[in-house]
Amino acid sequence: MKTKKNLYIYSMELDDAKQKFIQAWGTLGSNWGINRTMAQVHALLLISSDPLCADDIMEMLKISRGNANMNIRALIDWGLVFKELKAGERREYFVGEKDMWNVVRQIIKHRKKKELEPVLKVLSEVSDVDGNSQDKEDFLNVVEEIQRFASKADRTLDKLINSDANWLVSTFMKMM
Amino acid sequence: MKTKKNLYIYSMELDDAKQKFIQAWGTLGSNWGINRTMAQVHALLLISSDPLCADDIMEMLKISRGNANMNIRALIDWGLVFKELKAGERREYFVGEKDMWNVVRQIIKHRKKKELEPVLKVLSEVSDVDGNSQDKEDFLNVVEEIQRFASKADRTLDKLINSDANWLVSTFMKMM
DNA sequence: TTATACTTTCAAAAGTTTTTGAAAACTAAA
DNA sequence: TTTAGTTTTCAAAAACTTTTGAAAGTATAA
Numbered sequence: 001m002k003t004k005k006n007l008y009i010y011s012m013e014l015d016d017a018k019q020k021f022i023q024a025w026g027t028l029g030s031n032w033g034i035n036r037t038m039a040q041v042h043a044l045l046l047i048s049s050d051p052l053c054a055d056d057i058m059e060m061l062k063i064s065r066g067n068a069n070m071n072i073r074a075l076i077d078w079g080l081v082f083k084e085l086k087a088g089e090r091r092e093y094f095v096g097e098k099d100m101w102n103v104v105r106q107i108i109k110h111r112k113k114k115e116l117e118p119v120l121k122v123l124s125e126v127s128d129v130d131g132n133s134q135d136k137e138d139f140l141n142v143v144e145e146i147q148r149f150a151s152k153a154d155r156t157l158d159k160l161i162n163s164d165a166n167w168l169v170s171t172f173m174k175m176m
Numbered sequence: 177m178k179t180k181k182n183l184y185i186y187s188m189e190l191d192d193a194k195q196k197f198i199q200a201w202g203t204l205g206s207n208w209g210i211n212r213t214m215a216q217v218h219a220l221l222l223i224s225s226d227p228l229c230a231d232d233i234m235e236m237l238k239i240s241r242g243n244a245n246m247n248i249r250a251l252i253d254w255g256l257v258f259k260e261l262k263a264g265e266r267r268e269y270f271v272g273e274k275d276m277w278n279v280v281r282q283i284i285k286h287r288k289k290k291e292l293e294p295v296l297k298v299l300s301e302v303s304d305v306d307g308n309s310q311d312k313e314d315f316l317n318v319v320e321e322i323q324r325f326a327s328k329a330d331r332t333l334d335k336l337i338n339s340d341a342n343w344l345v346s347t348f349m350k351m352m
Numbered sequence: 353t354t355a356t357a358c359t360t361t362c363a364a365a366a367g368t369t370t371t372t373g374a375a376a377a378c379t380a381a382a
Numbered sequence: 383t384t385t386a387g388t389t390t391t392c393a394a395a396a397a398c399t400t401t402t403g404a405a406a407g408t409a410t411a412a
Binding site: 016021100101104111123125126131133135136142 | 189190193200207276299302304322
């Protein structure tokens with residue numbers, strides 16, 4: 001604990017801001033189908049200049065060892081967190097991907113594979129339906145409109161994933 | 177039940193395709209934080225040329241009255257489903273928004289308000305933190321990078337919401 | 353007014369996801 | 383080897399979300 005009064009006050013406020021940020025990131029994550037704790041671990045590592053070990057994360061977020069381990073593992077899987085070994089230290093340390101553009105890119109990549117691609121597959125399967133009633137034509141029209149939309153999104157996301165930050169910014173500019 | 181064999185077979189296949197579509201839409205929805213049943217009701221109405229009443233929906237999706245009612249209500253809230261009254265009929269019928277572009281627009285509008293805007297608010301609150309340590313500067317750098325990203329996304333989504341389908345298509349074209 | 357046809361509500365039940373923590377597995381050094 | 387520090391696993395518990403269905407509410411018509 002800091003002892004000088006002004007340092008103490010400052011420290012509380014920065015910690016409060018960090019806490020608030022971590023909580024907000026957790027809420028955002030869970031709205032987007034990402035486990036709340038996973039998002040919080042990510043937030044904590046984003047704003048930590050130094051690598052943290054599992055015990056640091058457990059203590060700072062007040063979560064169990066199993067929970068910490070599972071979510072760190074998932075973040076490494078998603079390419080949002082990296083292991084960092086310290087010379088002469090046995091325990092593993094972790095750092096977060098700090099470049100927001102890479103963060104967004106990894107998330108898009110993951111969710112596209114998990115969600116958009118299966119939908120495209122189902123759409124093309126159901127387009128294969130037999131018969132020739134009006135009812136079938138109506139159904140196919142709906143499916144085809146969604147297909148047009150979804151393929152466009154799919155191609156656009158591929159471009160995004162394979163592009164760099166400057167490309168994104170210049171595209172944003174063009175859009176406005 | 178249809179009695180001619182070919183009609184019967186055709187009917188089964190179209191129904192299978194519709195079922196598959198409804199299930200896929202439900203899965204997509206639940207991956208995106210939208211209740212599975214809500215997405216299924218939406219899918220059912222999307223591919224129904226005629227308006228359906230609560231009992232039709234209950235029967236077709238095999239769900240309870242309460243569940244049907246709640247999810248129809250939520251879809252109306254989101255602007256994805258509309259009430260339609262039939263002359264001389266007491267019960268309410270429902271139709272789905274068929275224009276995919278409007279569907280996507282409504283969803284973006286809803287989620288932007290619910291998710292992006294609160295995050296922007298928190299980001300600007302935490303930027304206000306006191307003190308002047310290196311630690312604070314590092315924290316502010318991360319927050320500010322996210323803010324730049326998030327505001328850009330916010331403005332782009334506003335443009336999207338207020339634009340028409342042709343604008344979207346021409347933007348997609350420019351992007352590629 | 354009363355009956356009827358419907359819609360809405362909500363508490364309890366069912367289902368799903370997340371978290372815990374203790375035990376097992378691993379790994380490096382003694 | 384054996385020990386000690388560490389990570390991983392996983393079954394059970396807790397937390398959270400969704401669904402049910404019966405009861406209450408509402409509106410129309412007889």
